[in-house]
Amino acid sequence: YTTLAYIWPSRDRYLSQPDRLNVIRKKYLIRGCYTPFGEIVELKAFAKSIVKREGTPGNLSWDPDGQSLTIGRNKKFRLSEFCETHRKVIKIVQERVNEMMLGLEVDINADEIQDDLTCRKAGWSFVRDRKNELADLWTVLADKLRSSGFRGKPFVKGTDWQIDTCTAYLDAGSDLSKLTFAASHFSGGLPGRGTEMATIRWVNTTLAIRNIFFRGGQMMVIISYNKARASNNYAFYIVRYLPRELSLSFLKYLAIVRPLLGFIARQLKLPHWSDSEFFFPDPCGKKRHLSPIQASSIIRDLTRDLTTPWTLSSYRQAALAIAKRYISKLVEKSNFYCPTEATNPIKMFAAGAGHHPRMLLTAYAIDKALPSRLQPELLEMYYRLSTMWQDWNQQYNEQCNRTIEPETCSHDQNRIQACLNDPKRQSKKRKISSQTINNSTNGLTDGFVYNAEYRILICVSCGSMIQPGAKSFYSHLNSIHRITGLACKAFMERFQTYELCPFELLPLPEEKILQIPGLTVYEGWRCN
Structure with missing residues (x-):
């Protein structure tokens, strides 16, 4: 070719194009050759080995509310x-x-x-x-x-x-x-x-x-x-x-x-x-x-x-x-290549005929109106799967349309109340008054509340304050509530926008004050 910057032989110089391509492949296009393409192949093989060892990296995270x-x-x-x-x-x-x-x-x-x-x-x-x-x-x-x-x-x-x-x-x-x-x-x-x-x-x-x-x-x-x-x-x-x-x-x-x-x-x-x-x-x-x-x-x-x-x-x-x-009602175990699983009646019929259910479903009484590998049993499974998907979408959509904001708040508070009343979440040395919990959590719509009067951040689920600072924020979210990933990052970014007062600088009240919403009032101590 005379139009190229370097002299390059034309295709008619070679008797066999496949042989010529094989020579080029061995020299430039396989793993181990000292060419840019060889480096790309090597990196791709290395990436495959990492994925095989560690698995596919996660790409999805759910919010704490699951919505x-x-x-x-x-x-x-x-x-x-x-x-x-x-x-x-x-x-x-x-x-x-x-x-x-x-x-x-x-x-x-x-x-x-x-x-x-x-x-x-x-x-x-x-x-x-x-x-x-x-x-x-x-x-x-x-x-x-x-x-x-x-x-x-x-x-x-x-x-x-x-x-x-x-x-x-x-x-x-x-x-x-x-x-x-x-x-x-x-x-x-x-x-x-x-x-x-x-x-x-x-x-x-x-x-x-x-x-x-x-x-x-x-x-x-x-x-x-x-x-x-x-x-x-x-x-x-x-x-x-x-x-x-x-x-x-x-x-x-x-x-x-x-x-x-x-x-x-x-x-x-x-x-x-x-x-x-x-x-x-x-x-x-x-x-x-x-x-x-x-x-x-x-x-x-x-x-x-x-x-x-x-x-x-x-x-x-x-x-x-x-x-x-x-x-959660998806089919737990199915062989998609042929309908081997069956219900109890099919197993009974197979036993009566002296066969395994798989043989009965794949070799006997095959409905010619359907493909041999798409018999009514497998169609029924797919029908249930599609129906469950459509029913869930419809029910969830109707639930969202019926739900108004006060009902949502009430549902959240019931969930918080259930967590707080769980004996496993109570302190081993302190006894919590259930009436106090009901009064303190009534009207709260979020898991974390910022009190501007005292400049404190309150965790409603724990009924306690959170120490200011990114380290304490992360420790509380990750260790106590198991909140990680993007959800944890979103909470921390939100907490850092609040003007919080360190615990050692909080003023101690000299007289009796009203209960701070979200904080638990302890009426006594429990001896183990």
């Missing part, structure tokens, strides 16, 4: 915002679908929708199955376009299509597609990876089976892709059930709204619009489906008003943390 958590340095998730966003997205999707229906009322019984989970015919879906009578529903809405309008503007004037109205409808359809991704990602249970959720198909293709199914009146998202398949050649199904109300909205979107969007785009002869087999098409029209970066941007825009906007990765971390802490 919020922090991921990384400053990504704060509040459980109230978490559950409220779930309900909000579902409600928005329902409203947008009704708006896109242009006032058309369609009676669809989701319980009567039939689907075949084993059909691999290209172009087939439960939407196009004649038994369900969904394939031609969109034509009813298409016939209504001439007499309908969208957001105050008609679709057709005379014989001419109104470009502005049609473009606004297509843009609304693109926004609805983004909302459907967020709603399915939030409400389907524990969230999947971006590469899994963004490539969901709603119709079979020649090379791949779809991921959207309908069973028991609910829409299911079934994915067999996972990281383990690449390393051990094993794949298992992951099933996420969507809520019933969201399933019905998605059904209307797939059967009516989406075909109408394609019809309008063809009438306008838009070159970038194409009917995609993917449930979440690229809103820009450049690719066939949504990319993980675009999916993360959708979630970030949707949650931009929260304390910390979410992303795909941060939401996945937060959801798993909440599930591990609050959803």
Whole structure:
């Protein structure tokens, strides 16, 4: 090559490009070679050895009240915002679908929708199955376009299509597609990876089976892709059930709204619009489906008003943390590669047939309406998991809506009272009056109280003062209350803003004074 600064032989100088690449790899691209790339490989191997020895470093901390958590340095998730966003997205999707229906009322019984989970015919879906009578529903809405309008503007004037109205409808359809991704990602249970959720198909293709199914009146998202398949050649199904109300909205979107969007785009002869087999098409029209970066941007825009906007990765971390802490009824032990676990009746049937439950579930009476490794027992487990996730979000959101500030304060005081009344937390030599505790903690809404009159910091749980100074602050939070990490740092930063008086400089009262709120009054001494 004559254009380079140094003389470099061209590729036609070598008889075999693979042999040439192998020579370069051994000289410059392997561990142990004295090159910058060799140094990078060495550092990466050293980092792997540290992770293998010490484990993955922690990246999450819960606040003392258990109502919020922090991921990384400053990504704060509040459980109230978490559950409220779930309900909000579902409600928005329902409203947008009704708006896109242009006032058309369609009676669809989701319980009567039939689907075949084993059909691999290209172009087939439960939407196009004649038994369900969904394939031609969109034509009813298409016939209504001439007499309908969208957001105050008609679709057709005379014989001419109104470009502005049609473009606004297509843009609304693109926004609805983004909302459907967020709603399915939030409400389907524990969230999947971006590469899994963004490539969901709603119709079979020649090379791949779809991921959207309908069973028991609910829409299911079934994915067999996972990281383990690449390393051990094993794949298992992951099933996420969507809520019933969201399933019905998605059904209307797939059967009516989406075909109408394609019809309008063809009438306008838009070159970038194409009917995609993917449930979440690229809103820009450049690719066939949504990319993980675009999916993360959708979630970030949707949650931009929260304390910390979410992303795909941060939401996945937060959801798993909440599930591990609050959803305690998760399946304890399951083999995802095949349904080996069973209930007592299954064990009884297996014993009667002279088999182990695993043999009964994997070799006998296999329902051909379902994949062989996705039998009803495993579907039931995934159904319970999705239901528990949805129920917890709904119950927590309703609890937050019912709770007002006085009730919250009362709940905190009951918790403080229970801690103070615990005999294990009382001094071994001093007897505490329960009536005094009730009077002193009544009306306090925080675990730590600053008294401006005496310039002292009071720990309500202990009923004592805290010595000023960063060392004593840290000792009290860490040793007594086991508060560490970012929560401990936040408390210490708050304490340092108070103007505190050292204990040795506190004035001793010469007369009887009123009880200081938060401090415990000791009526006597107890002898051991």
